[in-house]
Amino acid sequence: MRTTFAPMEGITIYCYRNAHHKIFGEGIDYYYTPFLSVYKHHAIKKRDMREILKENNLEKGVKIIPQIMTNKADEIIWALRELKSLGYDEINLNMGCPVGTVVSKDKGSGMLREPDRLYEIFSEVFEDEITEQVKFTVKTRLGLSDPHEFENILPVLNKFPFDEVIIHPRVRTQMYKGTPDMEVFRWAYENSKNPVGYNGNIFTVDDYKKIVEEFPDLEEIMIGRGLVSNPALAREILTGKEINIEEIKEFMDELQVRYKDEIFSDDSIMHKMKEIWFYVGNLLEKKDGTEADTYIHKIRTSKNVSEYRNAVRTVYKECRIKNSL
Numbered sequence: 084m085r086t087t088f089a090p091m092e093g094i095t096i097y098c099y100r101n102a103h104h105k106i107f108g109e110g111i112d113y114y115y116t117p118f119l120s121v122y123k124h125h126a127i128k129k130r131d132m133r134e135i136l137k138e139n140n141l142e143k144g145v146k147i148i149p150q151i152m153t154n155k156a157d158e159i160i161w162a163l164r165e166l167k168s169l170g171y172d173e174i175n176l177n178m179g180c181p182v183g184t185v186v187s188k189d190k191g192s193g194m195l196r197e198p199d200r201l202y203e204i205f206s207e208v209f210e211d212e213i214t215e216q217v218k219f220t221v222k223t224r225l226g227l228s229d230p231h232e233f234e235n236i237l238p239v240l241n242k243f244p245f246d247e248v249i250i251h252p253r254v255r256t257q258m259y260k261g262t263p264d265m266e267v268f269r270w271a272y273e274n275s276k277n278p279v280g281y282n283g284n285i286f287t288v289d290d291y292k293k294i295v296e297e298f299p300d301l302e303e304i305m306i307g308r309g310l311v312s313n314p315a316l317a318r319e320i321l322t323g324k325e326i327n328i329e330e331i332k333e334f335m336d337e338l339q340v341r342y343k344d345e346i347f348s349d350d351s352i353m354h355k356m357k358e359i360w361f362y363v364g365n366l367l368e369k370k371d372g373t374e375a376d377t378y379i380h381k382i383r384t385s386k387n388v389s390e391y392r393n394a395v396r397t398v399y400k401e402c403r404i405k406n407s408l
């Protein structure tokens with residue numbers, strides 16, 4: 084069973100992945116790229132290309148799975164060929180994105196609207212020999228508004244030899260809220276003809292263990308927000324070694340430096356760092372055991388780089404990891 088870092092647009096960009104792999108790579112088998120948009124004239128956006136260029140993924144031992152977003156068979160086939168020629172041997176298709184502008188184009192979770200159309204798309208894709216030359220996986224939700232829609236979607240997926248079907252057991256209307264539907268997930272786990280991966284709401288070592296106990300034959304456990312909030316979560320799962328505040332500082336410093344490869348103004352880098360603090364802040368409390376919210380709020384609302392630096396310095400000085408005495 085492999086443990087992977089979920090694709091997260093705007094967050095798990097190559098700068099982040101490289102910084103994370105350097106400091107907290109232990110326990111992560113693969114990193115997904117955020118979704119790469121495929122254009123109808125068979126091209127990948129320039130910015131998205133930077134996610135997959137080898138020169139941006141040279142951190143020692145880092146393993147990447149590109150994720151693509153398109154709903155056209157010819158574009159999927161083209162992308163599989165293109166990514167193979169760039170040296171990738173596994174590619175994932177996004178069938179889960181819930182964002183309105185994506186779904187309205189029948190992409191992401193919008194692909195789940197019509198199982199018959201899904202059948203047509205994959206019939207054409209799997210006729211192409213490229214599907215024998217690379218691993219091809221999908222990441223899907225259970226449906227658009229009702230988890231039982233999956234009872235019509237899984238039989239379609241079962242008709243094709245996907246290397247894996249990764250299931251985030253929510254529906255599109257839930258976005259990232261509410262609880263994953265573990266009953267429908269169990270049905271899918273028991274009835275999928277292809278290997279199954281699980282994704283959703285793993286925030287602690289116990290959450291992970293519970294999934295492994297209940298679903299011992301999973302191919303993969305994919306973690307997103309849990310890893311952004313606690314970048315050492317995969318290491319804790321693997322070795323039991325918990326994160327400390329010095330490591331957070333080391334990671335955030337590394338991240339700030341790495342962002343310079345992609346982002347050219349200090350203000351924009353600060354903005355990006357604030358986004359990460361939104362997640363990482365959850366790990367911290369004041370040294371007296373009270374909430375650190377006001378300190379994290381100061382970081383998030385700082386108006387310039389010098390205010391940001393001061394707010395961050397205060398956090399390192401005054402905070403500790405929750406429940407660590």
Ligand SMILES: Cc1cc2nc3c(=O)[nH]c(=O)nc-3n(C[C@H](O)[C@H](O)[C@H](O)COP(=O)(O)O)c2cc1C
Nearest residue numbers: 089090091092117118177251283284285306307308
């Ligand atoms: C900010 C953000 C960006 C995301 N971007 C992507 C993406 O590019 N591709 C994708 O398949 N899922 C994306 N997701 C969904 C996550 O990969 C994952 O399925 C979801 O967060 C549930 O898993 P978690 O509870 O472990 O975070 C994104 C989620 C968030 C919160």
